[in-house]
Amino acid sequence: MLNLGFDVDTDLHGDVRAGKRLDLGICSEYVKGAPDTGRITGSTLEVSFDDGATWTSVELDGVRGKSAAWTGSVRVPDDARYISVRAPAADDRGGEVKQEIIRAVGARKWRAGWELRRRWHGSHPLPHAPRIIPKAGCGSGVRGFAGR
Known part of the structure; x- marks a missing residue:
């Protein structure tokens, strides 16, 4: 059985951030201990900024590492509120996995300091820049992210 995971900061x-370039990663690996595994041969990645009404292909680099992993980037439109993702992966033995997540992550147009202070009702002592969660990736125990 194949697993599929996504990397996004x-x-x-x-x-x-809306209006900026966003690096995206996708990876596929077998469930630990799965018998009769093959070689993971490929994947594609598409994103949507309108809850799946239209999809845009993301150009991915080649397979790298022990697991099958790819990276690409896309420009998030200024007016985007959410990003949806969908991707399949397959192996040379006919195994396949497909995943589509509508509203996987939010997109916001930030002004330095404004967004975090507003979320904390103006008085919480937070830094003036958004805090970023590090990328996880295949083999880290993180297998993707849930939609909103």
């Missing part, structure tokens, strides 16, 4: 609220 977000702030602590699960949001990314």
Whole structure:
């Protein structure tokens, strides 16, 4: 059985910056201990900024590492509120996994300091820049992220 995971840097609220370029990663690996595994042969990645009404392909680099992993980037439109993702992965033995997450992460147009202070009602002593959660990736125990 194949697993599929996504890598995306977000702030602590699960949001990314609208109007900026966003690096995305995708990885696929077998469930630990799965018998008769093959070689993971490929994947694609698509994103949507309108809850899945239309999809845009993300150009991915080649397979790297022990697990099958790819990276790409996309420009998030200024007016985007959410990003949806969908991707399949397959192996050379006919195994396949597909995943689609509508509203996987939020997108916000930030002004330095404004967003975090507003979320904490103006008085919490937080830094003036969004805090970023480090990327996880295949083999880290993180297998993707849930939609909102």
